[in-house]
Amino acid sequence: MNLSAKIGIIMGSQSDLNIMNDAAAVLQELDIAYEITVVSAHRTPDRLFDYAKTASARGLKVIIAGAGGAAHLPGMVASLTHLPVIGVPVKSSNSIDGWDSVLSILQMPNGIPVATVALNAAKNAGLLAAQILSTADESIAQRLIDYKTILAQKVEDSALQMKQ
Ligand code: RP5
Secondary structure: OOOOOOEEEEEOOHHHHHHHHHHHHHHHHOOOOEEEEEOOOOOOHHHHHHHHHHOOOOOOOEEEEEEEOOOOHHHHHHHHOOOOEEEEEEOOOOOOOOHHHHHHHHOOOOOOOOEEOOOOOHHHHHHHHHHHHHOOOHHHHHHHHHHHHHHHHHHHHHHHHHHO
């Protein structure tokens, strides 16, 4: 456990790690402390309860939860904490083109929101989590501004190349 972690990244299975690593990578790039682990809603419900119930007291500010199939992990975590939860629908091997994961995470009933990113879009989940933290942290805000400046510069560079 990383006690200074501000963002918790969890996933339903180790098979989601390949996708969820994109969230970790962008947080590393932005120099934001995170913790990452596996918590299965249906295989380890007690672990899920413990993780979500202790998250805020452990210093986490945002939770990113990725899962595939009947992907109830993000919604269940959101039901157990007041922290913002970002859901990453993962296209698992038995999926119906990922729609199972997308709709399971996206279609939360009123009262328990999960901010859902696109299929397999763990990188955007990491960025969104950083943006939430940036509302109370000027240095993270500045790093996000720099990140976006670099993105824009890459487009300008490619436009220039096409012109030549
Ligand atoms: C979900 O089922 C996981 O989030 C994963 O995306 C999918 C398949 O899990 P494994 O059978 O590979 O463990 O619980």
